Amino acid sequence: MAWKSRTRSLQLFDTELSADTVEWCPVQPDHHVLVCGTYQLLKAADGEDTAPGRTGRLYLFEFNRGVAGVPPLTELQRLDTAAVLDLKWCHVPLWEGPVLGMAAATGELQLYTLTDAQNDQRSLQPLSSLEVGPDRLLLSLDWSTGRMDSSDVRLVCSDSLGCVSVVSPAEGALTTLSQWNAHDFEAWISAFSYWDTQLVYSGGDDCKLKGWDLRVAPSSPTFTSKRHSMGVCSIHSSPHREHLLATGSYDEHVLLWDGRNMKRPLSDSHVGGGVWRLKWHPSHPGLLLAACMHNDFHILHCTHSQDVIGATCPVVASYILHNSLAYGADWSRLSLEEVALPSPPVQQTAALSESSGHLRIQYESPTGSFDTSLEDDAGRYVPEGVASPSPPPTAASGPAPCTDEASTSVSCLLASCSFYDHMMHVWRWDWTLGDGSS
Structure with missing residues (x-):
């Protein structure tokens, strides 16, 4: 038997400013809600000897289910903000609704609540903010709730001066617990370690990965690893398997670790680009999504690498339709059984093929370039099937799609964004058991 893997673009969105982070809402019933954050460096005016400023924008989207031929993504709101470095939803409801955390270039940690507007349209409303310190950029944040546990909700964030802060959001007011x-x-x-939220991990431009125990004074780390040869820029604790940790670096390597023994990683996988973000799949324990800066987005199958020391994680799918730095990426928890893919009727396809003003978006892949059209000259949505066809699904022998041996397929909805071309993509990945023929 062989496994067939296919990625398909569903929709593209121009964020206008450089895009660096996307996050699907993990809280029911809002799995169809998506946010995207942007970061733009403003050039100083000619003759001015001042530091360049920064600005950003926060987008809120809704993924529409069940209407074929209609753009699946609808923009609900855009908020002009400080430049956004990171976005993370709390994994559980707070104050009876979803809460979004934002790391800003002003050094602020900001919280937003997802609320219902009068017309039943979702919107983000500011809840609270905290300046973690002056003259710094807040670079990342994480919630302690990765295992959907609401018993002890805290945030950890890191900044451009090398500091790590732990913050409490109790009663909607942010309070620094330690820094x-x-x-x-x-x-x-x-x-955070999602299995023991008194443990915190950090990575820096000093090429070091460190662990911290919040039960003791964080003046010295519980471990310091120099296994990465360049700056450590991505860490994600597995919500499925205790002690399992994934880290990524500018050195283009993804390492898996057993948190009980940080002297040597379980596996070392070279992915050909700086690993800016890593995301474990919310329900399939062995799938890891990597945003690899100069080398696109990849899905790694890590099940066997968790148990065999020295093994590597094979790449089972790649999404190569971005044309700039691959920064933000996330899995959706939305069931694709509820999503109607664009499937235009034959007569619509014929009519559009005669149109003479398609918006052409050029992408460059590692093996050449190809075109895809997603709008016609009137700005109407053109479903993916009308554009240049995607590469055929590949058939290859390899690992099973997930750890459940009874499963013969995986279908996932994802979002990704790239920096200099200011684009956000929503796409799906299908991995199915085939007969080896294509």
């Missing part, structure tokens, strides 16, 4: 100097240069990433 310490964790790295010599930028602390690119910070994250």
Whole structure:
């Protein structure tokens, strides 16, 4: 038997400003809600000897289910904000609704609530903010709720001065519980151990991965690893398997670790690009999504690498339709059984094929370039099937799609964004058991 893997673009969105983070809402019934954050460096005016400023924008979208031929993504709201470095939803409802955390270039940690507007349209409303310190950029944040546990809700964030802060959002007011100097240069990433939220991990531009125990004074780390050869910029604790940790670095390697033994990683996988973000799949324990900066987005199958020391995680799918730095990526928890894919009637296809003003978006892949059209000259949505066809699904022998041996397929909805071309993509990945023929 062989496994067939296919990625399909569903919709593209121009964010106008450089896009660097996307997040699907993990809280029921809002799995169809998506946010995207942007970061734009403003050039100083000619003759002015001032530091460049920064600005950003926060987008709120809704993924529409069940209407074929209609753009699946609808923009609900856009908020002009400080430049956004990271976005994370709390995994559980707070104050009876979803809450979004934002790491801002002003050094602020900001919270937004997802509320119902008078016309039943969802919107984000500011809830609380906290300046973690002056003269710094807040670079990352994580919630302690990765295992859907609401018993102890806290946030951890890291900043451009190398500090890590732990913050409480009790009663909607952000309060700093502890802050310490964790790295010599930028602390690119910070994250909780979802299985023991008194443990925190951090990674910095000093090439060090560190662990911290909040039950003792964080003046010294519980471990320091120099296994990565460049800046550590991504960390994600597995919500499925205790002690399992994934880290990524500018050195283009994804490492899996057993948190009980940080002297040597379980596996080392080279992915050909700096690993800016890593995301474990919310329900399939062995699937890991990687945003690899200069080398697109990849899905790694890590089940066997968790048990065999020295094994690598094979790449089972790649999404290569971005044309700039691959920064933000996330899995949706939305069931694709409820999603109607665009499938235009034959007569619509014929009519559109004669149109003479399609908006052409050029992408460059590692093996060449190809076109895809998603709008006609009137700005009407053109479903994916009308555009240049996607590459055929590949058939290859390899690992099973997930750890449930009874399963013969995986279908996932994802979002990703890239920086300089300011684009956000919504796409799906299908991985099915085939007979080896294509």
